[in-house]
Amino acid sequence: xxxxxxxxxxxxxxxxxxxxxxxxxxxxxxxxxxxxxxxxxxxxxxxxxxxxxxxxxxxxxxxxxxxxxxxxxxxxxxxxxxxxxxxxxxxxxxxxxxxxxxxxxxxxxxxxxxxxxxxxxxxxxxxxxxxxxxxxxxxxxxxxxxxxxxxxxxxxxxxxxxxxxxxxxxxxxxxxxxxxxxxxxxxxxxxxxxxxxxxxxxxxxxxxxxxxxxxxxxxxxxxxxxxxxxxxxxxxxxxxxxxxxxxxxxxxxxxxxxxxxxxxxxxxxxxxxxxxxxxxxxxxxxxxxxxxxxxxxxxxxxxxxxxxxxxxxxxxxxxxxxxxxxxxxxxxxxxxxxxxxxxxxxxxxxxxxxxxxxxxxxxxxxxxxxxxxxxxxxxxxxxxxxxxxxxxxxxxx
Numbered sequence: 073x074x075x076x077x078x079x080x081x082x083x084x085x086x087x088x089x090x091x092x093x094x095x096x097x098x099x100x101x102x103x104x105x106x107x108x109x110x111x112x113x114x115x116x117x118x119x120x121x122x123x124x125x126x127x128x129x130x131x132x133x134x135x136x137x138x139x140x141x142x143x144x145x146x147x148x149x150x151x152x153x154x155x156x157x158x159x160x161x162x163x164x165x166x167x168x169x170x171x172x173x174x175x176x177x178x179x180x181x182x183x184x185x186x187x188x189x190x191x192x193x194x195x196x197x198x199x200x201x202x203x204x205x206x207x208x209x210x211x212x213x214x215x216x217x218x219x220x221x222x223x224x225x226x227x228x229x230x231x232x233x234x235x236x237x238x239x240x241x242x243x244x245x246x247x248x249x250x251x252x253x254x255x256x257x258x259x260x261x262x263x264x265x266x267x268x269x270x271x272x273x274x275x276x277x278x279x280x281x282x283x284x285x286x287x288x289x290x291x292x293x294x295x296x297x298x299x300x301x302x303x304x305x306x307x308x309x310x311x312x313x314x315x316x317x318x319x320x321x322x323x324x325x326x327x328x329x330x331x332x333x334x335x336x337x338x339x340x341x342x343x344x345x346x347x348x349x350x351x352x353x354x355x356x357x358x359x360x361x362x363x364x365x366x367x368x369x370x371x372x373x374x375x376x377x378x379x380x381x382x383x384x385x386x387x388x389x390x391x392x393x394x395x396x397x398x399x400x401x402x403x404x405x406x407x408x409x410x411x412x413x414x415x416x417x418x419x420x421x422x423x424x425x426x427x428x429x430x431x432x433x434x435x436x437x438x439x440x441x442x443x444x445x446x447x448x449x450x451x452x453x454x455x456x457x458x459x460x461x462x463x464x465x466x467x468x469x
Contacts, residue, residue: 076341076344076375076378076379076382077151077337077341077378077379077382079144079148079382079386085141086141086142086144086145086148089130089139089141089145089149090145090148090149090152092125093125093127093149093152093153094152096121096122096125097152097153097155097156098156100117100118100121101115101118101153101156101157101160102156102157104117104118104157105156105157105434105437106434106437108157108291109157109159109290109291109437110290110431110437112290112291113291114239114291114292114293115157115159115160115163115291115292118157118160119160119163119193122153122160122164122193123192123193126138126139126191127149127153127164128164128167128168128190128191128192128193128196129190129191129192129193130145130146130149130168131143131145131146131168131171131172131175132171132175132187132190132191133175133187136183136184136187136188136191137187137188137191137192138187138191142389142393143327143330143389143392143393144386144389144390144393146168146331146389147330147331147333147334147385147386147389148334148386148389150164150165150331150334150335150338151334151335151337151338151341151382151385152338153338154334154335154336154337154338154339154342155338155339155341155342155345156338156342157291158289158335158338158339158441158444159289159290159291159292159441160291160292161331161334161335161338162235162236162289162292162335163235163236163239163292165235165328165331165332165335166197166198166199166234166235166236166240167190167193167196167197167198167236167240168197168327168331169197169199169244169324169325169327169328169331170190170197170198170199170242170243170244170324171186171187171190171191171197172323172324172327173244173262173310173320173321173323173324174186174187174190174264174310175187176323177262177310177311177313177316177320177323178310178311179311179312181307182264182310182311186242186264190242195241195242196236196239196240196241196242196269197236197240197242197243197244198234198235198236198237198240198242198243198244199234199235199243199244199324199328200231200234200243200244200245200246200297201213201231201246201321201325202231202232202233203215203229203230203231203232204230204232204296206232208450208451208454210246210257210260210318210321211256211257213246213247213248213260214229214248215227215228215229215230215231215245215246215247215248215299216228216229216247216248216249217247217248217249217261217263217304218249218250219249219250219306220303223305223306224303224304224305224306225249225263225303225304225305225306226301226302226303227245227247227263227265227277227299227301227302227304228299228300228301228302229247229299230296230297230298230299231245231296231297231298231299232296232297233284233294234280234294234295234296234297235292235293235294236292236293237280237293237294237295237296237297238269238270238271238280238283238293238295239269239293240267240269241266241267241268241269242264242265242266242267243264243265243267243297244262244263244264244265244310244320244321244324245262245263245264245265245297245299246260246261246262246317246318246321247260247261247263247317248260248261249261249314249315249317251314251315253315257318258315258318259315260315260317260318260321261309261310261313261314261315261316261317262309262310262316262317262320262321263304263308263309263310264308264309264310265278265302265304265308266308267280271283271295275302276302276303277299277300277301277302277303278297278298278299278302279297279298279299279300280295280296280297280298281295281296281298282295283295284296286444287440287443288437288440288441288443288444289441289444322399325449325450326392326398326399326402327392328449329388329402329403329405329406329449329450329455330385330388330389330392330402330405330406331449332406332409332410332445332448332449333381333384333385333388333402333405333406333408333409333410334385334389334409335445335448336381336406336409336410336412336413336442336445337378337381337382337385337409337413339413339417339438339441339442339445340374340377340378340381340409340412340413340416340417340442341378341382342434342438343374343413343416343417343419343420343421343435343438343442344371344374344375344378344416344420346420346424346433346434346435346438347370347371347374347419347420347423347424347435348362348371348374350420350423350424350427351367351371351423354425361423367423370419370422370423371423373419374416374419374420377412377415377416378412378416380408380412381405381408381409381412381413384401384404384405384408384409385405385409387401387405388401388402388404388405399458399462400458400459400462400463403450403455403456403458403459404455404459406449406450406455407452407455407456407459409445410445410446410448410452411446411452413442413445414442414443414445414446417435417438417439417442418439418442420435420438421435421436421439
């Protein structure tokens with residue numbers, strides 16, 4: 073094994089795409105990441121470069137202007153981009169979840185309306201499920217859409233944790249509608265909300281208050297979304313199917329968990345690179361610290377965790393590409409990748425010693441970024457519940 077995170081049985085096109093993204097990451101992202109992250113500055117030039125590469129349309133079918141690639145290709149590109157700077161991969165993640173939901177569940181009219189502009193990055197997507205008091209309990213959604221006499225819906229409520237909340241122009245929004253079902257999950261609907269980019273009132277009855285200040289995941293804005301009797305046509309219901317919102321969102325979340333796993337793999341990969349490089353340069357007691365057994369063992373453990381997480385992520389992506397339900401595999405990949413990411417980053421941080429605590433060194437940024445991986449798209453505890461319940465069904469007495 074010459075290098076980590078190598079994937080077998082890729083096509084020539086996949087290899088070419090990954091080589092292009094790797095070169096972009098090395099040349100355009102890594103040299104700018106520290107400066108932009110510390111300034112909490114949006115990576116405009118990097119995003120424009122990714123638009124030119126076609127990354128925003130990577131999985132959108134060719135008939136709608138995209139490249140028509142697989143989830144595996146996309147996940148491997150995300151892993152590479154996150155190796156450069158995790159925040160940039162976050163810009164793409166929520167955009168892609170919305171595009172995926174449109175591809176899988178949208179009407180042909182909705183696909184024609186949105187996907188071509190999403191493929192170029194002209195229209196940017198945001199995914200809105202969470203609320204201030206919601207967490208992982210989707211049944212507790214309180215934002216409500218009430219059908220009016222003229223056929224429109226009026227939506228009122230408060231949403232939370234929107235990545236791309238300001239820069240997005242299309243939001244996939246989960247809210248309650250009264251479909252007359254006894255199950256709360258069948259009274260949830262996904263609306264496609266159009267708005268202008270920016271803060272303040274970005275559409276009639278739609279307000280983006282401001283940017284939430286975060287420990288890490290900087291450069292890319294995370295926001296709230298306030299809806300006050302926002303009027304929206306029934307034609308803006310995803311797939312024209314009221315009451316299917318929970319199913320739509322969970323399908324999108326499966327893809328999102330593969331994405332977060334890929335991001336965690338990218339961070340861990342970069343942390344390993346930095347740790348093994350520093351260990352060969354730093355000397356104590358007359359030799360590089362890499363030659364001390366304690367550091368050598370740490371390097372071996374780091375590499376093994378990076379490889380394990382990468383392979384689980386690849387397997388989950390390949391399963392999703394077959395069209396199979398893979399909530400367990402996505403949950404396992406996300407849980408292992410995020411937990412191992414945290415452990416690998418901490419190990420690299422320790423290898424750096426006191427310098428790791430300095431903002432001058434990249435590992436300090438990775439230390440803050442890795443914490444988000446433990447939370448995004450469901451905590452490890454939530455993944456364990458999903459995995460455990462499914463296994464009990466499979467191995468029921």
